[in-house]
Amino acid sequence: MTPSPEILRAHRAVMVAVAALLVAVFTVTFGPSPSASAEDTIGIAARPASADGADDGRTRFSYQTTAGQTINDYYLVANPGSVTQKYTVFATDAFNNNAGEFALLDTAEQPVTIGQWVRFDNGANRVEFALAPGESRLLPFTLEIPANATPGDHAGGLVASVVTPGDEVTLDRRVGTRLYARVAGQLQPQLSISALDAEYLGDWWNPFTGTVRMYYTVRNVGNVALATNTSFGVDTWFAIPAASPSGDGLPELLPGAARNVSADVPGVAAWLYLAPWVELKPFVDSPDPANALPVDPTSRSTILIAMPWPLLILAALIAGGVLLAGWRRRREAQRAEEWERFTAREAELRAAERTPVDVPSGSTDHRGSA
Template sequence: MRTAFRVGVAACLTALAALTPTTAAAAAAAPAGGAPPGSWSVQPAGTNGRPAFVMDSAAGSVIKDAVRVSNLSDAPLSFQVYGSDGYNTPRDGALAFRQAGEAQTGLGNWIALGTNALVVPPGRAADIPFTVNVPAEATPGSHIGGIVALNNAVEQAGDASGVDVGIQRAIAVRIHLTVDGPLTPGLAVRSIRVRHHPSGVPFAAARATLTYTVVNTGNTALKPTVSPKIEGLFGLRHSAFPERTLPVLLPGERAEFSADWPDAPGLDYLNATVRVSAPGVPPASAQSGRAAVSWSTLGTVGALLAVLVFSLGWIRRQKSGLAGEIS
């Protein structure tokens, strides 16, 4: 039985959210395995070239604006347009947007569009007015979301093992709303773990993997920089992880990251430290340690010690026997 899957790809939204409209349309226009069904762009309406909506408002206010959906292809395109919450993906912290069928509990729920469905003729654009109804109880600080245009066309992405796979493509334009009130930015590092993967060859270098979670503990979106490090006992061996700038981390969001140390010691005590900072925010850090054990190295050392003990015992017995013969 052949089954067709309609897949809304959140990764596509993540990759395209921060792009300029022209680049986003070009990226969305070339699916593999067939002719492109069309290309389009989503951007703030107007002529000032805004790449995203940036808004400041008090709680309880109503903000009015418009979004433009442009059909850059030579055929009509049908869209579903909706407001969406932004979030950070757990594994790498990339900015993504909720799909149409998911519950919108933040900024996406505050957006009311003039229409949620439209057909744009080839080479034309449509401006959709919308309002952002900021609740009176909205918390101060950053609220991130977007307006998503989902192409209703389903592209065939391939046929494997009797299964037809279809993909729907979407482009989002980001909305960054700051609600008036005290701003309390903050960052934390949690869940530091060092995994040690020893080589099967005695005394050979091992591989260590450092994983850690960065948490935005404040109410302001931040772009953190992390400085991870692993040191051996007495600092004799240490990793050379480069400083890393993370994606924008939204308030209350967390994401896990990792770094590999390919030439870690096979036998040592490893102490990991991760420091995170952002402009205007006090840096935070956390530590974790673990013993690094290579059983092949320990076995070889144990065998050598056993040979040494046996040899010393044999020499001692030989000396004792020789002394007895002389006496």
């Protein structure tokens, strides 16, 4: 049966709608990256710059400041794309997301710390303008540190954003540059380890090839942004290593931020008593050597019971066999003693029956007399 024209038109309409939806999804998922090249229709480029717009080699804004100080600097924004675009440049605050990575607030969110301290020529912490293809603009700005700013690191970023509206979705392309201000005062660079827990993973029948998995939280309890090198391992009885220690690194944590971490130590035998441990060696992750600070390492350990079931079963069988053998030896010894006592009594009785009766001297036997 041939479909009617109305059914065919409805079918074509559905297919067109599905195709449009797929194009929208593709645009959102696979659209141009923030580091767009000159061949892209839309492009964004932004970096720190000197007063004449030259590249001074910086990859971030980083300042050593005091409370109440004002700093002047420059941000260069360029359009490497092929069409004129409207740019929004703004300052915002940084935070560590759920994965513990450095992140900046969404474009629509208002900053409350260092992002509020930045002012462009218009007196606000954001500015809008259009750039033709190949055009750039040098943006002077000031960083005004409040008189009551707390000592330590304050982190944020300068962001250049291009918003492209669409029929289905609105795409916000952003390029960000990190912004750090370390306010002078009592600096406390410190990381802590909390909620350390561990579990033993392995086949119960093979106690020699298990894995210890550790779960812990690294928290920045100081006022300086810190990254860290991490060492972890497992000890057993008398602090003997149960496996070779391993190492890893954690990216920068901002003051007050935390990150949940898991780590595996393979090749650990189930020695019943295990002591998993973690050690942090924090450092300031900055290209500016002036930001470096000495930071004390920190460590923590816990206790893990790993049952070596095959060895325990074997030990129970051996112990049972030893106890049974001892019981049998004692039983046999008891029976031997009873037999010796019995035979001794029997020998005494037989000896008594064979002994003759003695007649006293001077006695007269009147048997048979008339």
